[in-house]
Amino acid sequence: MEAGKTAFPRRRAAAERNRDKILDAAREAFADPAPEISMAEIARRAGVGMATLYRNFPGRQELLEALYADEVDQICAAAITEPGQSPESALVAWLRLQIAFIPHKRLIISELLEHTEREGIATHRARAIDAGRHLLAAAQEAGQIRADLAMEQIFDLIVAIAKINESPGYLQPLFETVLDGLRVEAT
Incomplete structure (x- = not known):
């Protein structure tokens, strides 16, 4: 890595992609007629871990x-x-x-x-x-x-x-x- 450069912009882009994946998965999950969609199911559908899910959405x-x-x-x-x-x-x-x-x-x-x-x-x-x-x-x-x-x-x-x-x-x-x-x- 060059002096003065950080990995943060890349990390922010990845965080934004994860947030978008979670919202897309939640949108799809809540369209299902199932009465209760768990946060774990949303994380699974988004392909992210629970920590990533809760970092983006505390509840x-x-x-x-x-x-x-x-x-x-x-x-x-x-x-x-x-x-x-x-x-x-x-x-x-x-x-x-x-x-x-x-x-x-x-x-x-x-x-x-x-x-x-x-x-x-x-x-x-x-x-x-x-x-x-x-x-x-x-x-x-x-x-x-x-x-x-x-x-x-x-x-x-x-x-x-x-x-x-x-x-x-x-x-x-x-x-x-x-x-x-x-x-x-x-x-």
């Missing part, structure tokens, strides 16, 4: 909170309109991301609500709602989406359907009905 709650925050970050980042995309298409594509996230979120949210304050979850929900407001406003201004709905109401509809304890195949037509109901009727 199950910290892991769930990080996983939820990571998912909300992704949803917020996706609130964009692609070139040539209609405002309605941009909004519906973004809402589909919300809907796709639901099967993974149900277990995470229920455990977080059980052990943490609701304020933290409400803060993440508010971030997601704020991220999509411009998509809804653009679609409403274009006359493509009903003007009498707020983003909070749309989220509440999605959450209400997500609370139904059924398979994704059962829920999907219900979500599609909500998406269809957002559109302005052709005259």
